[in-house]
Amino acid sequence: xxxxxxxxxxxxxxxxxxxxxxxxxxxxxxxxxxxxxxxxxxxxxxxxxxxxxxxxxxxxxxxxxxxxxxxxxxxxxxxxxxxxxxxxxxxxxxxxxxxxxxxxxxxxxxxxxxxxxxxxxxxxxxxxxxxxxxxxxxxxxxxxxxxxxxxxxxxxxxxxxxxxxxxxxxxxxxxxxxxxxxxxxxxxxxxxxxxxxxxxxxxxxxxxxxxxxxxxxxxxxxxxxxxxxxxxxxxxxxxxxxxxxxxxxxxxxxxxxxxxxxxxxxxxxxxxxxxxxxxxxxxxxxxxxxxxxxxxxxxxxxxxxxxxxxxxxxxxxxxxxxxxxxxxxxxxxxxxxxx
Numbered sequence: 318x319x320x321x322x323x324x325x326x327x328x329x330x331x332x333x334x335x336x337x338x339x340x341x342x343x344x345x346x347x348x349x350x351x352x353x354x355x356x357x358x359x360x361x362x363x364x365x366x367x368x369x370x371x372x373x374x375x376x377x378x379x380x381x382x383x384x385x386x387x388x389x390x391x392x393x394x395x396x397x398x399x400x401x402x403x404x405x406x407x408x409x410x411x412x413x414x415x416x417x418x419x420x421x422x423x424x425x426x427x428x429x430x431x432x433x434x435x436x437x438x439x440x441x442x443x444x445x446x447x448x449x450x451x452x453x454x455x456x457x458x459x460x461x462x463x464x465x466x467x468x469x470x471x472x473x474x475x476x477x478x479x480x481x482x483x484x485x486x487x488x489x490x491x492x493x494x495x496x497x498x499x500x501x502x503x504x505x506x507x508x509x510x511x512x513x514x515x516x517x518x519x520x521x522x523x524x525x526x527x528x529x530x531x532x533x534x535x536x537x538x539x540x541x542x543x544x545x546x547x548x549x550x551x552x553x554x555x556x557x558x559x560x561x562x563x564x565x566x567x568x569x570x571x572x573x574x575x576x577x578x579x580x581x582x583x584x585x586x587x588x589x590x591x592x593x594x595x596x597x598x599x600x601x602x603x604x605x606x607x608x609x610x611x612x613x614x615x616x617x618x619x620x621x622x623x624x625x626x627x628x629x630x631x632x633x634x635x636x637x638x639x640x641x642x643x644x645x646x647x648x649x650x651x652x653x654x655x656x
Contacts, residue, residue, distance in 0.1 A: 356525070363525065421520065531586070
């Protein structure tokens with residue numbers, strides 16, 4: 318016997334989308350204004366800052382230049398983070414380029430058969446991060462009024478990502494020999510450059526589409542919710558809008574740093590949708606990615622609190638109690654340096 322309509326999950330989804338559509342149709346001017354504001358931000362900030370990084374990411378992997386990062390950091394990647402040396406390039410690009418450059422680099426490495434689907438799934442938990450340009454400029458200078466505090470937040474953000482990778486490190490490592498040998502031969506530079514620009518343009522188009530949708534959604538929620546729930550919803554859904562609302566709150570610097578660290582660690586559902594769109598049809602599981610972003614959010618808050626509270630010892634003891642069991646069970650076997 319079929320379940321009643323009101324007991325079906327899809328029915329509540331229908332009600333939610335219908336209510337959202339009614340809200341947007343009830344105030345089309347505000348809806349249009351929210352979308353226009355996001356498009357202006359995309360044109361002024363998002364595309365100019367991220368498009369060059371997308372082009373360089375594609376070009377570095379296509380030309381196998383990422384192997385220089387792998388040779389410098391690769392000795393630490395497998396024993397510490399449980400992924401092959403080739404993932405070092407994605408970690409560096411993600412830390413410098415911002416969301417979602419690290420994820421884009423990992424998917425490109427998978428396409429080049431330099432990482433397996435399982436290894437990419439693991440590396441996604443810590444390689445996709447905010448970049449120094451955004452954190453130092455928008456968060457540090459714009460929100461906190463200090464580039465130095467922005468540097469502190471970026472360092473906390475990356476340290477939390479590394480700790481996340483350590484905590485989620487697999488007990489048994491997949492042998493790199495299971496992957497097909499990478500084809501390191503490269504074609505003409507002009508061809509690689511043109512394809513990199515084309516891929517970056519498509520990526521930016523997807524990115525701006527998600528930003529517009531979530532920007533309009535948050536514009537509606539901000540008119541319906543009190544300030545604190547609206548701020549929380551913004552941080553959960555879309556990072557840049559959350560930071561903008563956080564700036565308007567006028568919170569003390571220690572409290573603002575905690576909120577900013579949480580938003581940066583989580584990244585926002587908008588960023589996660591961008592990563593899912595970049596994944597496409599690749600058979601890469603995303604559970605470690607979402608688990609990693611949640612864990613990075615918590616670790617970022619804990620690390621910032623260590624820096625801002627007067628007596629950090631109790632919090633430090635709790636943090637060490639959570640980390641030490643995992644760290645002591647890890648086998649730290651570093652490969653010998655090549656002579």
